[in-house]
Amino acid sequence: MRARPTPKASASSRSIRSAPMLSIFRGFLNSKVGLIITFVVLGVIALAFGLGDVTGLRSNATSGGPAGTTLVTIGKENLNANQVRADTERMVGMYRQQYPQLTMEEFITKGGFDQPFENRINSTALEQYGLSQGMRIGRALADTEITSQPQFKGLDGKFDRDRYKQFLAEQRLSDSDLHNELARNMMAQLLISPLMSQSLGRPLAPVSVATPYASMLLEKRTGTVAFIDTKKIPVGAPVTDAEAAGYYQANIARYTVPERRSVRYATVSVADLRAKSAPSDAEIAKAYQDGAAQFAPTENRSIRQVVLLDQKSADALAAKVRAGTAIEAAAKAVGLDAGLLADQSKTAYAAQTSPAIANQVFTAAGGAVIGPVKTSLGWAVIRLEKITKVPGKTLDQAKPDLVKTLTEQKTMLAATALRQQIGDAISNSSTIDEIAKKLGLTIQSSPALDQRGNDPDAPTPPPAQPDPVRMALAAVAFQSEPEDAPQLAPIDKEGGFALVKLDKVIAAAPRPLATVAEEVKKNFIVDRQLRDARTAATGVMNKVNKGMKLAQALAETGLKLDATKPMAANRGQLFTSKPAPPIILMFAIPQGTAKMIEAPYKGGYFVVVTDTVQRGDARGNNDLINKMRSDLGATAGDEYGQQFVRAVRNQVGVKRNDAAINALRASLLGQGQGDSPDGQ
Structure with a gap:
């Protein structure tokens, strides 16, 4: 098995931006x-x-x-x-x-x-x-x-x-x-x-270690940037057929259709299984009977409680509440809070306390004071604030929820069973046609797909978001060989899947020059403009490094370019935002010097000059130093x-x-x- 490479980003592109x-x-x-x-x-x-x-x-x-x-x-x-x-x-x-x-x-x-x-x-x-x-x-x-x-x-x-x-x-x-x-x-x-x-x-790093690093984040720089725009470079003479042919051969990978693979497959949709998984009236009635406790009438209770460390204090507080003092006021008098647990079921309250305490609370009358009772945290005094009756549900009332639950359960079981049947058939060396016939699946054939699930021969450009089914098919195809058995592949987040068998492998091959001649000539011109932009940028950079002002060096190119622009930033911004490449470069070169960097997508070249450097001093900035101590200590x-x-x-x-x-x-x-x- 071999995975085939996809076209790589250019070196110039990689120099200024890293792939996400x-x-x-x-x-x-x-x-x-x-x-x-x-x-x-x-x-x-x-x-x-x-x-x-x-x-x-x-x-x-x-x-x-x-x-x-x-x-x-x-x-x-x-x-x-x-x-x-x-x-x-x-x-x-x-x-x-x-x-x-x-x-x-x-x-x-x-x-x-x-x-x-x-x-x-x-x-x-x-x-x-x-x-x-x-x-x-x-x-x-x-x-x-x-x-x-x-x-x-x-x-x-x-x-x-x-x-x-x-x-x-x-x-x-x-x-x-x-x-x-x-x-x-x-x-x-x-x-x-x-x-x-x-x-x-x-652990925290020592202040003496953290302070210099914190000071670095406060360093401020100003600079100037010029942009040599590829689009503003003269197009030059028309591209000859010989130049186009030479460029085509030198960049043959750009015009090569990558290896493609087609598959035969059958999909299983959870939606289709769900449509066939509606429960019968008998199943619904049985589920209602099995869950009788869930649908029976019940009640919820709202409770306020205070937990004290010793029984004596708890007895005193309980006495005050029984005498008529509001439990909130009694708790506040001893520096505590009477927390409200609203609309608790008996099961939920028992999970928070204990079944024994829940029994006392749920057998008491409204307004009753329970306790003190011993808990794992101390002695609790509890007041029953409100009792809410929750009516039960008849079969008809519970039916919509039961249908939904049973349908999902049956759908899951059907999907699992079908996957198991297919898996067993694959293990028994059944072909994709035999499996499809036995299980009633429909076999389809895909077009020749690349590794991302796109069809390079399609008349329209590939969608921004490839079709998930085709992506799944391609993932299997490019990890398979023609003699491999059919395989199962997930196709969506709901649990749908496909039975996939590699059909054909079409080797990578360049498109004929005649079919891409216009594209080749356009690419030739762009590369020539980029080369001329680099030459111009190199000249500007060299003149600045010999003492000329950036604006003057830019003007001497004779090109109609945008004016230079000022920049200012502190080093900390490099780590808290996504600065542009010229800002990053400004912090990498000495004061008074110039350097160039290519813009993305063959857009041209930036020439950057660092004008001023103001060293940072974090002494006295305790917040920043402490953060740096923590960050360094974490390592x-x-x-x-x-x-x-x-x-x-x-x-x-x-x-x-x-x-x-x-x-x-x-x-x-x-x-x-x-x-x-x-x-x-």
Whole structure:
């Protein structure tokens, strides 16, 4: 299996703006603990996010065959390419639930391979160290973690072993795989957690250390910026056919249609299942009978209560209230508050106090004073303020709610049963046509799609937000090979899914020059204008650095450009807002010097001059210094944790096979030549 690369941003674009990181992805990889250990690799990520079949992806790497090339040896344990490939594909699938357009290349280039791989090494080293110190994670502890996950619970709220087995089958995991991975990461957490900031109570950095950093935030700078606009550069001579042909060949990737894949598929909509899941009158009547207590007449009670530390004080306060003093006034006289618990049911009140106290309150008459009664917090004096009768519901009155609840339950059961039937059929090597015929599904064929689910040959531009079904189809298609079995893929947040089988693979190929000649000539002109803009900007920058004023140097270009503009900012703004590239550059160059930077989207070049620099002085600014002390102190635990992990790795012993690691990374990016590691 190979993921194919998508076109990359230009180097000039990357120089002034970084691609936005997925918030969920960034949150995991850049979390304090995430930098040291990984909480999940073999599917525990899926547990944490409450997912079942998170991808529909299947790795041939885990379905038999050799163990794979060893990437790293950690103590006595080898981590091989097959394991890491499967882990990476699972994580990509999980993140696609939040960001369906995510490609394997984007995931890996943003740290999705390297950081989790290092985390896996760290957690394995920590596990071995813990075992050497006599630490053990019992199976019961891992069982508790698994049974607490909501996606493994049935309609009765209890752990459903069938759902758990279905999850393992979909992820191609064994029960021991999952337990071992949980145990490894629990061990790592136990060793690391005491060293993290939250365990250390957020220590404060010394004032002498924090003050210089706080002063840096107060530094003020002024500057001047000139913009050499690409659009204001002369177009130049018409592009010749020879120039267009040369440009086309030099930039062939720009005019290449990426690899496309088509699939055959059948969708299952939750809305369709819901339409077939209306409960019968008998089912409604049974649900009403089973929930008789829920629909019976009841009452709610509004209560004021005061909790005192000793019984003597509580007796005195109760006596005053029984004598006619308002409980609020009696409580206020001793410096307390008579809190109001409005419209409490007996069950809710018992959960807050105890069943015994609730019995006393709900058998008392309106206005009664109860107590003092002993509670876990002290002695409570309670006054019953109001009794509200809540009438019961007849079958007809309860019917709308019952229909809604039963319909959703039946829909969920139908979806689960259908998924199970399809999963069993796939396991039994049934074809997509056989499965569709047996279950009454309609097979469709997709157009040739790229990795984002778009059809490059469509007559209209792709939509701003790709179709979610096509994105799901493409996600499966680009992680499959033609000989792979059909797969299940989620298609919406309601729980709809598709049965998908890769049909055709259309290799990437450039469009003929004749069909894109006009586009090529336009791009040639823009690049020529950008090149001339760079030449002009370089000349302006050099003149300023030799002593000429920016405005004069700009005028000497002979171009009709906008006038220079002043800038002013303090360094703290770099961290509290999203400053423009010229502002960032102003804080990176010495006073009185000029530097240039390319604008986004080949828009031109900025020439920036730093005019004045006023050093900050945070002395006396206690609020800023204290914040800096806190911010710097927050990193202390992370430093301790990182040092501890490095020491553990050194003691356990970590030997990397960098050639194999690089080969696997390239293979996942679709850059491998010939066979990838392990022949995949």
